[in-house]
Amino acid sequence: MGLLYSKPLEIFNLDFSTEWSPTPKPCPLFRLPFFALLEVFKSLDPIELFILSQCSRKVAHCVHIVGSKKWKLTVYVGSKCIKVNNKYRLFIIETTQKSSWRYDKNLDTWFLEYQSIGNSKLELQYVISQVQTAFKCPVTSFEYNSVNKENLMKFKSCKYLKLSLSLTMHDLDVFMREWKTGSFPNLQYMLIVRNRVRSTGQILGFGKFNLSRRDGRRRLVIDENLSVDCSGGRDIKADNGTKATMQMERVFSDSFELFVWNN
């Protein structure tokens, strides 16, 4: 009895020689069966997979089959680093030479060296867009070294904000009034430290004493890997009915947190 098959393998019986040759024969990746190709993709780490995606548009369009839509991207704007799943790093650095990729074995890190054209932010944005195109996942968080109250309003699409800013009670009040109108629809959690908080002044009508009080514990689950505990503060409601809690002094004496509850 013969073993029936729907796809004859003969068509893939390429004429490979087993004799010794100075250069190894290539391994035609896209002639592998689908599940084997998927296994190869799964065995690559996210940065290797991203580099593979840079081989051509065709490759870039298919690497997401590993399930990368669920991955987390963190962008460190100051150090121009993209981190995937809190582990795999890609640094983008300037060079006077021609743009190239460099792998540092000791650091186990990839560097994308690019020839400076005067605006390094453009290069970072370009690489982020390439990563997002390949993996089809959103940037989970941006980490900035220098943010001021003026450009705080730029983070309207962010889900998670952790900032070191010098804001007064008035600044925080202005921000929260903006949040209340629904300007930050994706925001689930925000932590601002190094505030210049005083006993006087109010945020949405609540003073520092009210916002610092501790009563009960509630856990905010941001995603499967990230959750934060709210231990008191004051509950508020946005104009669209979204419920949230503001709390001060939980993390540090100068910290302000906003927990947005999904339901």
Next chain:
Amino acid sequence: MSVENAPVVDVDEAAIPVEKKMYYRFESNDKKEFRVSELAIQQSETLNRLVEAMGYTSEDVENKPAIAIENIDGKTLKLVFQWCEHHKGEAIPVDDGSVPKIVEIPEFDAKLMDIDNGLLFKLIWAADYLNIVQLLNVSCKKVANMAQGKTPAQLRRVYLLPSDEEDEAAKRAAQEAQDPRAREVEEEFEERKRQGGNSFF
């Protein structure tokens, strides 16, 4: 045990325990015959289901023709059955969904896969076709390891990946092959454009 001496074709009768073991006979597309133990066959979901469905007795195995595997050659099938014999009785791994997938290549497997890429490629096809999960895992891991520390330009060479320009050229060639008039029309269109014509049609 060296890879070459793995018990695929030759069975050491003295080493067989007292209880009766069933050995099936398989034949590759180049007519090479292999005797494989029942336990080793369990590593292949496809073959395991096949022999279960056939319900052969020990006599049937000897009297009936060997089971033909018509799309795998003897060299590849030998590697497959060597692998199955070495790993017989081991649990079939279940994918836990982690990326990158953690796959260790054991020493035996590394030696077995110390082959040229052409044969490795055939081994992967066979592992996929015969549904041998762990063999597919380790062989694909070996292919993935080729990417370590490589730039996109190097990866194009290693994995034989065409660049965007080559893809475009192949697409054009395929279109032209389908419609031989396409190139003539395109050239005529370009010519008229050069001559300053407003409309082609």
